[in-house]
Amino acid sequence: MRILLIPLVYLLVVSYTDTHPTDGLALTFSEQFNPPALNTSVWNYGYPWGSYHNHRANTVPRQAKITPEGYLNISAIRERTITLGILTDFGPIDLDFTSGAVNTNGKFCIKNGYVEVNLRASDVQSTWPSVYLIGEDQTTVPMITIMEVFNSRSRFTYGFRYANDQATAEDESYTADNRETSSGFHRFGVDWGYDQITWYYDDQWVKTIVKSNELKQVDNMCLVISFGVGGKSKDTPIDPRAYPTLMSVDWIEMWQPKYDGFYKFENTHTGFVMEIESALTTERARVLQWHDNGGDWQKWHVQYAGHGQYRIFAAHSRQALDAYGWQTNNGAPLIQAVYHAGDNQLWKINEVDGSPGVVQLISVHSLNQPGPGKLVSVPASSTDAGIQLHLWEEVNNADQKWKMIRL
Numbered sequence: 159m160r161i162l163l164i165p166l167v168y169l170l171v172v173s174y175t176d177t178h179p180t181d182g183l184a185l186t187f188s189e190q191f192n193p194p195a196l197n198t199s200v201w202n203y204g205y206p207w208g209s210y211h212n213h214r215a216n217t218v219p220r221q222a223k224i225t226p227e228g229y230l231n232i233s234a235i236r237e238r239t240i241t242l243g244i245l246t247d248f249g250p251i252d253l254d255f256t257s258g259a260v261n262t263n264g265k266f267c268i269k270n271g272y273v274e275v276n277l278r279a280s281d282v283q284s285t286w287p288s289v290y291l292i293g294e295d296q297t298t299v300p301m302i303t304i305m306e307v308f309n310s311r312s313r314f315t316y317g318f319r320y321a322n323d324q325a326t327a328e329d330e331s332y333t334a335d336n337r338e339t340s341s342g343f344h345r346f347g348v349d350w351g352y353d354q355i356t357w358y359y360d361d362q363w364v365k366t367i368v369k370s371n372e373l374k375q376v377d378n379m380c381l382v383i384s385f386g387v388g389g390k391s392k393d394t395p396i397d398p399r400a401y402p403t404l405m406s407v408d409w410i411e412m413w414q415p416k417y418d419g420f421y422k423f424e425n426t427h428t429g430f431v432m433e434i435e436s437a438l439t440t441e442r443a444r445v446l447q448w449h450d451n452g453g454d455w456q457k458w459h460v461q462y463a464g465h466g467q468y469r470i471f472a473a474h475s476r477q478a479l480d481a482y483g484w485q486t487n488n489g490a491p492l493i494q495a496v497y498h499a500g501d502n503q504l505w506k507i508n509e510v511d512g513s514p515g516v517v518q519l520i521s522v523h524s525l526n527q528p529g530p531g532k533l534v535s536v537p538a539s540s541t542d543a544g545i546q547l548h549l550w551e552e553v554n555n556a557d558q559k560w561k562m563i564r565l
């Protein structure tokens with residue numbers, strides 16, 4: 159038994175101590191909810207589509223307040239502000255409560271990156287606190303749920319909603335157990351790019367899903383913070399004596415990818431640019447250094463894959479920068495290959511020397527192996543045009559540094 163336990167513990171340590179990545183990301187939005195009032199150049203009251211949704215509270219601005227301590231406190235009270243007679247998936251809407259919601263629609267929405275919210279949910283089990291991202295078109299497909307709590311306060315649910323091949327909404331939803339939500343403040347984060355979505359709780363990795371096809375539906379996403387009553391919590395009886403109750407949001411950060419678009423990579427030692435040999439469009443064509451001649455085979459489409467990682471496509475072939483045969487050894491040759499979102503085709507882009515735009519390209523697959531990570535390098539610092547690039551461990555040479563020139 160003891161022999162079995164050791165490798166298991168080792169695996170858990172390796173895969174679950176991952177904190178949220180900031181590599182290749184820049185902090186572009188930081189909201190502290192400073193008094194006296196909600197900043198309406200960033201926030202709207204209610205939902206993007208109006209004042210109510212699929213639960214029993216109508217939202218009004220007065221229930222979403224900035225407090226003198228610098229919180230956004232959203233309160234739910236038993237008070238009827240409007241009457242409706244409609245049915246939803248979660249039961250009849252009987253709007254006999256009043257609460258609050260806020261959203262950034264049309265004011266601050268991001269295509270991808272990392273969003274983190276530090277909040278305390280209400281301890282009343284019939285409330286439905288939630289934080290999610292939806293498109294600027296105000297529909298709920300696609301939707302990335304950062305967190306929602308219904309019934310139990312010691313777990314939260316998160317997920318991704320997208321349109322499937324039949325164009326109907328499909329929900330992929332998960333529950334993280336043994337996570338406190340109402341005892342003190344906790345950090346709920348989500349990172350998403352063109353391939354992956356990753357959730358975090360208190361800066362610890364929770365889950366990653368790869369959804370390259372479905373993420374094509376995701377464009378600018380806007381934040382919604384909502385404090386529902388009933389709804390998904392409908393199985394928990396509403397005890398009116400538990401109200402008023404509140405959820406508090408302390409701060410929010412949003413990080414965005416530093417790179418998105420077409421670039422040339424110019425070696426800081428040789429001055430040559432990274433290219434595909436002879437503009438070949440065949441798989442496994444070699445990646446070389448060569449004189450800059452403006453060809454599309456010397457232009458690279460850089461996109462944030464998620465989880466602090468980038469994918470890099472040759473513009474002329476749409477094939478990806480790839481370390482041949484999943485090699486991670488010093489000298490592993492670089493080629494182009496059809497993209498399959500594998501770790502041997504994913505790269506960390508790290509700025510070096512404090513110079514914006516001068517970077518190292520580190521193979522993600524090599525980072526998952528024992529030993530040092532491997533960088534896109536010029537073999538033996540060669541100044542010959544036409545030499546094939548390869549992976550090599552960091553030796554702090556100029557031939558491992560690339561100037562990213564935005565096209």
Ligand SMILES: *[C@@H]1O[C@H](CO)[C@@H](O)[C@H](O)[C@H]1NC(C)=O
Nearest residue numbers: 187188192197198199200266
């Ligand atoms: C409101 O938000 C905008 C945009 O982020 C910011 O420039 C401005 O300083 C904020 N105003 C206050 C009072 O914080």
Ligand SMILES: *[C@@H]1O[C@H](CO)[C@@H](O)[C@H](O)[C@H]1NC(C)=O
Nearest residue numbers: 225226229231278404405406
């Ligand atoms: C806002 O929420 C915080 C934390 O949950 C709480 O300590 C504080 O009393 C609330 N402030 C007001 C004015 O309700």
